[in-house]
Amino acid sequence: MTKILFASSEAVPFIKTGGLADVAGSLPKYFDRKNYDVRVILPKYICMDAQWKAQLQFLCHFYVNLGWRKQYAGIFQAKADGITYYFVDNEFYFAGDKPYNHIHEDVEKFAYFSKAVLEALPFLDFCPDIIHCHDWQTGLIPVYLRTLYGGERYYAGIRTVYSIHNLKFQGRFTLPAVADITGLPQQIFTADKLESYGEANYLKGGVVYADAITTVSRTYAMEITTPEGGEGLDGLMRARSDVLFGIPNGLDYEEYDPETDVFLENHFNQTNFVSQKAANKESLQRELSLPTEPDVFFLGMVSRLYDQKGFDLVTYIMEELLSTEKIQIVVLGTGDEKYESSFRYFAEKYPDKLHADIGYSDDLAHRIYGSCDAFLMPSLFEPCGLSQLMSLRYGTVPIVRETGGLKDTVEPYNEYENTGTGFSFANYNAHEMLATLRYAMKVYRTDRRAWNALALRGMQQDFSWESSAREYEALYMMITNRPSGCR
Numbered sequence: 001m002t003k004i005l006f007a008s009s010e011a012v013p014f015i016k017t018g019g020l021a022d023v024a025g026s027l028p029k030y031f032d033r034k035n036y037d038v039r040v041i042l043p044k045y046i047c048m049d050a051q052w053k054a055q056l057q058f059l060c061h062f063y064v065n066l067g068w069r070k071q072y073a074g075i076f077q078a079k080a081d082g083i084t085y086y087f088v089d090n091e092f093y094f095a096g097d098k099p100y101n102h103i104h105e106d107v108e109k110f111a112y113f114s115k116a117v118l119e120a121l122p123f124l125d126f127c128p129d130i131i132h133c134h135d136w137q138t139g140l141i142p143v144y145l146r147t148l149y150g151g152e153r154y155y156a157g158i159r160t161v162y163s164i165h166n167l168k169f170q171g172r173f174t175l176p177a178v179a180d181i182t183g184l185p186q187q188i189f190t191a192d193k194l195e196s197y198g199e200a201n202y203l204k205g206g207v208v209y210a211d212a213i214t215t216v217s218r219t220y221a222m223e224i225t226t227p228e229g230g231e232g233l234d235g236l237m238r239a240r241s242d243v244l245f246g247i248p249n250g251l252d253y254e255e256y257d258p259e260t261d262v263f264l265e266n267h268f269n270q271t272n273f274v275s276q277k278a279a280n281k282e283s284l285q286r287e288l289s290l291p292t293e294p295d296v297f298f299l300g301m302v303s304r305l306y307d308q309k310g311f312d313l314v315t316y317i318m319e320e321l322l323s324t325e326k327i328q329i330v331v332l333g334t335g336d337e338k339y340e341s342s343f344r345y346f347a348e349k350y351p352d353k354l355h356a357d358i359g360y361s362d363d364l365a366h367r368i369y370g371s372c373d374a375f376l377m378p379s380l381f382e383p384c385g386l387s388q389l390m391s392l393r394y395g396t397v398p399i400v401r402e403t404g405g406l407k408d409t410v411e412p413y414n415e416y417e418n419t420g421t422g423f424s425f426a427n428y429n430a431h432e433m434l435a436t437l438r439y440a441m442k443v444y445r446t447d448r449r450a451w452n453a454l455a456l457r458g459m460q461q462d463f464s465w466e467s468s469a470r471e472y473e474a475l476y477m478m479i480t481n482r483p484s485g486c487r
């Protein structure tokens with residue numbers, strides 16, 4: 001039995017701010033349970049839903065030395081879908097109203113979490129063969145393991161995999177502060193290890209010290225080795241490219257299933273989706289006080305409202321789009337003030353065409369996927385992206401920019417050969433996006449049969465976790481069978 005511990009700062013159903021939570025909360029279910037015991041360790045945030053907090057059971061406690069500090073750590077446990085989750089409790093660090101607050105708090109918070117994960121292992125009676133770390137918040141785990149814990153027998157056989165879900169967020173802070181907080185030896189704050197552009201960089205630490213590095217799509221794995229996509233670390237990514245792998249994310253096909261989705265009024269499958277989705281469209285239009293027009297092009301967007309997601313393109317052409325086209329748009333998400341107020345403005349100006357819900361609602365999100373004709377995702381960059389996979393699964397045609405995982409998962413429509421699963425454009429340009437939207441609208445209006453065939457091809461794609469879980473298993477095998485990349 002190979003033992004794997006996922007160390008993550010979020011995981012569904014317990015706590016979620018983004019796609020990382022979906023991955024950390026669904027991938028563990030898809031390993032071959034006869035050969036893999038996969039467990040997850042998370043911080044025990046005070047802001048976790050009361051429903052989940054009530055299920056946690058206290059296991060043990062100990063103290064963590066962090067630089068000159070000595071901090072309490074409690075360990076709690078819960079089960080979800082047959083997977084064991086551990087939670088590190090410390091109300092000094094995890095008391096905020098959201099998981100991440102200010103970077104100066106977060107660097108200490110996640111140095112603490114990383115060290116507490118390693119200290120917890122002997123108490124859990126679960127010595128993993130591999131710790132699979134996710135994003136900058138756990139970048140120090142491989143660093144601690146190979147430095148402060150390097151000489152300890154208990155830890156000697158543990159390997160690490162480090163997964164990058166978004167290279168933009170690196171966890172950077174001043175060198176003296178990080179040296180003080182972490183208690184790591186001075187000799188590792190150098191340009192070949194933790195130092196980067198005059199600061200200490202947690203993600204860099206993870207990439208330098210891990211036995212293998214993964215990211216969440218093949219195209220993004222290539223993009224991060226280039227100056228355009230490398231966020232300043234492309235040289236490092238090239239240097240580690242022998243152990244850098246792109247393994248695409250899957251979607252939790254149990255949670256996102258249009259045949260059983262509890263949030264949908266009318267369930268559907270590949271045979272009856274046209275009529276059932278039309279019924280969903282009508283009820284969502286009614287729910288959102290939009291005119292109930294069956295033939296209007298109904299476009300959804302569910303996203304964090306940040307630059308990464310391409311919202312500068314969207315707001316740039318919004319007036320032109322809404323003033324000239326027969327369209328209805330539903331936007332759901334929160335984020336940058338400038339985008340939130342821009343959508344509020346347009347929703348007020350065009351109440352029959354734009355509904356903006358500045359918030360987050362899982363059930364509205366599911367209803368958007370289950371009711372819209374198309375889904376817009378014009379990201380500037382996209383490590384993998386999950387929303388386009390949800391759209392495909394629900395017969396909602398994705399319109400995307402050709403970057404990262406979007407490029408790998410959406411095949412552009414070819415009207416001559418009747419192939420493809422969506423629409424895409426290459427350059428980060430608002431009018432190129434608008435032209436693509438207009439092309440999609442033209443197909444929708446003038447050739448509904450081709451449109452429905454396009455939606456059906458999308459529904460027939462398989463982006464479940466099955467094949468990606470097998471790829472992770474192969475990677476785990478590879479690194480457990482060879483000596484650690486110990487420095």
Ligand code: GLC
Nearest residue numbers: 019020165216382383384385
């Ligand atoms: C981040 C990325 C997104 C990816 C997700 C899960 O949120 O921005 O593209 O799908 O992580 O890996």
